[in-house]
Amino acid sequence: MPGSNTNRRILRILLDIKNKAIDAEIKLLSDGKTADAEKLGERIDKLEYTIQKLRGVVLDDWLAKVDGFRTKIGQMNAEVQEAVDDIKDDIKTAERVVKLMGYIDDAVELAAKVF
Amino acid sequence: MKIESKGRQFCHFVFLVVTSTLTNKEKNMKSFKNCNTEKCKSIIIRPGSSVKKRQTSMSILGVLLTVLLPSCANVDRQPFTEFNNAAYEITTIDNAVDSHILSVKQREMAEISMDLLTINNLALDFDVDDLYKYEYKFVRAAKEPLFIKLHRLNSGLTDLNALFIEYTSLLAALADDELIAPEDFDQLSSELNNNLRSGLKSLGQGADASRLALFSTVANSAAHAYISNKRKGYLIDIIEGNQKTVDALIAHAQEAIENIRNGVLDEYDRSRRTLMEQFEAGGNKETIAYKFLMNSEITAATFDMLKAMNDTYASLAKTHKKIGTSLKNDQLPSVNELKGLIKNVQKRIKVLKKINEKADRKEEIAAKRASS
Numbered sequence: 033m034p035g036s037n038t039n040r041r042i043l044r045i046l047l048d049i050k051n052k053a054i055d056a057e058i059k060l061l062s063d064g065k066t067a068d069a070e071k072l073g074e075r076i077d078k079l080e081y082t083i084q085k086l087r088g089v090v091l092d093d094w095l096a097k098v099d100g101f102r103t104k105i106g107q108m109n110a111e112v113q114e115a116v117d118d119i120k121d122d123i124k125t126a127e128r129v130v131k132l133m134g135y136i137d138d139a140v141e142l143a144a145k146v147f
Numbered sequence: 148m149k150i151e152s153k154g155r156q157f158c159h160f161v162f163l164v165v166t167s168t169l170t171n172k173e174k175n176m177k178s179f180k181n182c183n184t185e186k187c188k189s190i191i192i193r194p195g196s197s198v199k200k201r202q203t204s205m206s207i208l209g210v211l212l213t214v215l216l217p218s219c220a221n222v223d224r225q226p227f228t229e230f231n232n233a234a235y236e237i238t239t240i241d242n243a244v245d246s247h248i249l250s251v252k253q254r255e256m257a258e259i260s261m262d263l264l265t266i267n268n269l270a271l272d273f274d275v276d277d278l279y280k281y282e283y284k285f286v287r288a289a290k291e292p293l294f295i296k297l298h299r300l301n302s303g304l305t306d307l308n309a310l311f312i313e314y315t316s317l318l319a320a321l322a323d324d325e326l327i328a329p330e331d332f333d334q335l336s337s338e339l340n341n342n343l344r345s346g347l348k349s350l351g352q353g354a355d356a357s358r359l360a361l362f363s364t365v366a367n368s369a370a371h372a373y374i375s376n377k378r379k380g381y382l383i384d385i386i387e388g389n390q391k392t393v394d395a396l397i398a399h400a401q402e403a404i405e406n407i408r409n410g411v412l413d414e415y416d417r418s419r420r421t422l423m424e425q426f427e428a429g430g431n432k433e434t435i436a437y438k439f440l441m442n443s444e445i446t447a448a449t450f451d452m453l454k455a456m457n458d459t460y461a462s463l464a465k466t467h468k469k470i471g472t473s474l475k476n477d478q479l480p481s482v483n484e485l486k487g488l489i490k491n492v493q494k495r496i497k498v499l500k501k502i503n504e505k506a507d508r509k510e511e512i513a514a515k516r517a518s519s
Contacts, residue, residue, distance in 0.1 A: 040406075051412070051416055054419055057420075061423065080417065084293065087406075088291070090409070091293070091300055091406060094399070098307065101307055102310065104392050105392070106310065109310065109314050112318060115381040116326065119327060119377065122373075123374065126370050126374075127334075
């Protein structure tokens with residue numbers, strides 16, 4: 033089964049063929065070559081049907097990847113949030129250390145009084 | 148990318164400083180005894196007192212902080228804000244997708260309505276065991292109409308865009324100076340000074356205001372510099388670590404735009420054939436010519452808008468990388484290209500909207516003429 037890139041590439045080529053085929057169909061009609069235009073028209077109908085199906089396949093290919101991306105970006109966001117929280121925690125840690133330094137000073141003072 | 152455990156680095160750093168100042172007191176005292184400068188002498192208040200020891204340790208602390216943190220790593224929030232705004236603007240793609248989905252739906256519903264069995268595929272199947280479960284018949288028949296797939300593409304793209312906006316907004320929050328607000332550090336300094344003042348007071352010594360201020364400034368700027376530096380490191384790591392995912396996400400979004408482009412082209416050519424058949428069947432030639440032109444104008448405007456969207460997505464990935472590199476090199480990244488592209492998207496959307504409105508008005512007039 034072809035990959036999504038191949039499907040997209042085929043779709044683009046088919047759309048281009050169809051676009052040019054319609055030009056040819058119009059030319060045949062304006063030249064009065066109705067029978068040839070009709071034959072070409074039938075082939076364009078088939079091409080349209082194939083394009084319609086391939087459009088569905090390409091859309092399915094795209095949709096199949098959405099959940100994976102959802103998870104990946106969710107992880108990315110959790111990671112940045114973790115960094116934000118960490119920085120906030122650092123400030124809290126600094127506060128705790130300031131308090132700890134105060135306690136150590138108090139202990140040193142008490143010791144100085146005793147000795 | 149793995150982020151270091153919370154606060155570990157900072158704890159390690161602060162405790163290193165604290166323990167250094169406490170365990171090296173004797174050594175510090177020796178060095179100060181050998182010091183003959185006026186500055187050194189002024190530090191020694193009373194030989195052998197704990198106040199002297201405390202002030203010595205504070206000076207060492209100040210020196211350590213200053214030596215260990217030589218520069219302050221400033222982060223400019225502006226590029227992150229612009230990046231966040233650009234990511235938000237990209238969601239306007241919904242407007243273009245909606246009108247395309249509507250045209251596909253109208254065409255497909257007209258086709259479906261030709262056959263009763265196909266119509267029945269739009270009905271639901273239910274489950275006798277799972278009371279609230281349902282499923283459209285077209286899912287089981289593998290005949291899901293394109294307009295429904297396009298609806299799912301639209302909501303998938305909207306979801307991914309929303310998650311990406313959240314990412315850019317978190318980056319902006321991490322880059323925001325409010326996260327490391329100077330007030331928090333002033334508070335720390337004030338607590339340090341209070342500790343010291345109370346210590347001096349209890350020992351019958353008056354606080355030396357100038358020395359306390361020096362201590363406060365050193366500790367304050369050092370702690371601020373440390374956290375700023377760490378934050379900058381996080382931003383660089385996050386941006387570099389996520390570049391591949393961002394690139395893949397942007398490529399996926401561009402793929403969605405390509406899918407819409409292909410759909411628009413297919414529908415355009417289908418309507419061209421319909422108009423051609425109407426012409427052959429003896430329809431009003433002038434009306435058909437106008438419809439031809441109108442379809443071309445709408446399709447051209449849609450293509451211009453899709454291209455603008457596509458370019459903007461590409462620039463988002465490029466800017467993401469550029470912000471990381473600039474941050475690493477202490478440069479201010481330019482987001483002007485992205486801003487220009489966003490303006491272009493907004494312009495294209497306006498043009499498309501105007502053309503669609505003009506087409507709607509013309510169709511209304513044509514319908515009135517036909518009925519009269």
